[in-house]
Structure formats: structure tokens, C-alpha cells
Amino acid sequence: MIAFNNVSMRYPNSAHLFRQVSFHIDKGDFVLVTGHSGVGKSTLLKLMAGIELPSSGHILINEQDISKLHPNAVPYLRRRFGLVFQDHKLLYDRNSFDNVALPLSIQGITGEEAARRVRAALDKVGLLNKEKAMPITLSGGEQQRLAIARAVVSRPSIVIADEPTGGLDQAASLEIMQLLKAFNDVGVTVVIAMHDVAQVSTIAYRTLHIDQQTISAMPAQAAML
């Protein structure tokens, strides 16, 4: 589903984040990207979503090399992903319903069909009763759940979450992780960047650990129940 072949990445005027890294993520995987702060976890996710392009190497999404995509095709690639950001990136001048409806609007889905899908997504994350609420009135955990609803409303095959539990307490963090796992259970591939794997002790996962410009793929960890 996602394959990195000899990918190197460096930003202009800075050192390499990765050198010649290769790994693959299969359909339905639940993958954690771990490593210290500033090691390149977010950059790795951005590379997967086509937000950044590698300095060299090939990234294949469903056998399609995203480095060779025409710039006009990149937005359509991004629609295959559900993105969740650490800072939520919610629109604070719109209510919960309109925030979740944004990806559908981008795809030209409006009216009853959009309303039905938005309410289904809000229901999945437990915010159906807050569809009229402005994001600023929601707690940190609720805002992140709202961001997840926005990520899944267009039924993506891959959800990429960058530190989705950052700034949340343990209970809220666990709630978010269980929510993401629930999507994984119905076949959605989930890739999460996080530094504290203790929060996922109850979930079976694979790990991609970034350290010293290399990425080591760890075997699946069983859930500790």
C-alpha cells in the first residue's frame, strides 16, 4: 500500500533527516512512527501524504510513484488520506458540522449526501450532539475527535495522524487511540507519529523507529490486555 524505496530527505540548508530508507506498510496495518522530537516523524508522514517530496528515492502509494505525479494530481492523491494533526487545524470560524463537511465540499459532495456522511462521522467520534458547537467551545480531546471525524468523513483508505494525543491527558489520549484503532479494525490503514508508545499498550501495532537518519521497522507488538 505504502512503499518507501531508498528515500532520502533533507530540507534546503540543513542536514539529512533520512538516508536511503526503505520500508513498506500493508493494507490494514496499524503503524506507529516513533523517535525523539525533531528526528523527522512529521516529515515522514508528510512524505507519505505527498505534502513534501523526497530529495531522492521513490515513494509508492498503491503502486503509484508520487514523485512522478503531475502537481495538479497531488490534491487528488491527498484525498485518499485522512489527515489528523497535532494542533487539530480546525477552522474556528465554522461550527463542528461545517468543519467535518470541508473534505466533502472539496470533493463537490453537498446537500443530503454530505449531511448524512458528516453526521455519521460525528456519531462515530461521539460528537453528534455537538454538530452546531464552535470548535473553541470544545475540550482538547473533543477537538481532536472532531479532527478525526473530518479525517474519516471522506472514507479514506489510509489515516495519517501526527501526534494525535499531544497535549491530552491519559484518558483522552486512550480514547483517541481506541477511536483510531476502531477505524483500523474495519480495514483502514492507520499510521501514527508519536513519542510515547505507552499510550498504546492495549493495541497491537507495528513500529517504524527513526534514529540517526535511518528507519528500523519493528515486528508487530501484541496488545497487552
Place this chain on the structure above:
Amino acid sequence: MKNWLNQHALAIDLVLQRLKSHWLNTVTICMVIGITVTLPGLLFVALDNLQDMSRSIKQDAQISAFLKPSVNANLIQRLINDVEALPQVKEVRYVPKEEAIKQLGAQFVQKDLLVDLPQNPLPDALFITLTDTQPASVKPVQDLLQKRGEVEELVIDSVWIERLHSMLVLGKRIAIIFASLLGIAMITVISNTVRMQVLTHEAEIEVSRLIGATHSFIRRPFLYMGGAYGLGGGLIAVALLFAIVWNLKQPVQLLANNYQSNFQLVFHLFNVGGLMLVVTTTIGWIAAFIALTQKR
């Protein structure tokens, strides 16, 4: 196709919501544009009316050919036939010198004033009305009469209209220059406003890009916004022009009546007004496009 139309409908809806939510700002910008457009618009309306007036006057224009005293009746008849043969000529009226002196005498209170004259000083004359009195049509008639030896003096009544026509051409050119300068001002105003809107919605743009919005999707509401400002300003300008013309109509008519003219000040709402709306909307769109191009 349905999705594409949905996206356009969505962009229009979004623009209308934004315009409504900042209605005071919207009205202010549209007023600025409207007043800016009204000034050259007024000039165009004035020129349009003058042109209408010159057209109506031209239809009554005549060429007067005063004949030499030595020309006999046969030569006069031949000349009349030759002139009447020209396609540009509608009517030729021959006034012999005897009739001319009678007409002149009739204008005096003392009818016997001209009796003491040793001889009739007036010439025989031809008054030629043309079917089409555009300068290009006057010329063949003028050339024919000037070449003929029977004609002593030629008076073309449309000369001053030609001068008016030249002045109208000059006036139009000045109006275009004036309108172009104000158009640049309008582009600057709308462009800056749209740029401010882009900055205000930067978070939304960033999120939309990240989750798969195309450039067109992101730019579309701003382009519509520019067009809407232009259209709003254009509507205000048309309304102002309509009000100004309506206000001036009666005094202008009174003035025209004093000069025995039935001239009426008019504002061609569908022609001039419609054109103004198209132009201002297009300028608004272009201004937004420039703002978005600079932003990228």
C-alpha cells in the same frame, strides 16, 4: 459535472455568506467602486447623448449651392438632374432669385424696402437634402457641385456638425483615458481587499490544501469575491447615473426647448448600464486574479 457545479454553487454560497457577514465592509468597498465608476460613466453618458443629438441634427443638414447670375434655365435644370442622380441625394429644391427676394421682403415690416434696389442682388439657389449625411456621403455631392461652373458658392450646413463629431471623438478618447486610470484605481482597491481576504482565510486555505483541495477550489471563492465587488460597484454606479440623469432631465429639456429643440437627456439602461456591469464585474475578477497571483 454535478460535483463541478456543486463546487461552483458552494463557492458562490460561501462568497455571499462572507459578503453578508461583513456587510458594512462590503457596502463601503462597493460604494468606493461605484463612485469611481460613476465619474467616467457620467462622461460616457454625456457623450452618448451628444452623439444622439448630432445624429438627429445631421438628418436635417443641407448643402446650399448659390448659382452664378449668368446661368440659364437649361443649365440649371441639367445641374438639378445631375445632382438628383446621385444616390446620396434625397431632395433638391430650386429657389429662383425672384422667389428668394420675395421671401426676403416678406420678412421685413416695411414691405417696399427692397423696391428701390436697382436689381435683385440675390442668386438662384439649390437646397439639397441628403439621404445620409455622414461625412463620407457629403463628399461626392460636394465634389460634383464644386467642379461645376454653374455654382458660385457652396455652403455646407453640416460643417459644424463635423466639428462636433471631431470633438465627440476627442471627448471619447479623453473619457477612455479617464476610465482607464480609474479602472487601475479600481483594480488596486479590489486587489488589496481580496489580498486581505486571503490573509484572513489563510488557516482555511492551508487546511484545504492539506486535505486535497485543488488550486481552483481555493481560488474560486476569491475570484467570485472580486467579481461580486465589481458587480456591486457597477450596480451602485448604474443607480447613481440613473438618478443623476433623471435629476437633470427636466432642466436639460427646458434648455433645449429654448433653442427650439426637442432634445431629451437619456440613459440607455440596458446598453450603457449593462455594459458597465459587464466591465466592472470583469475588472473585479481580474483584480482578484492579480491578487491571487501575487499571493502565490
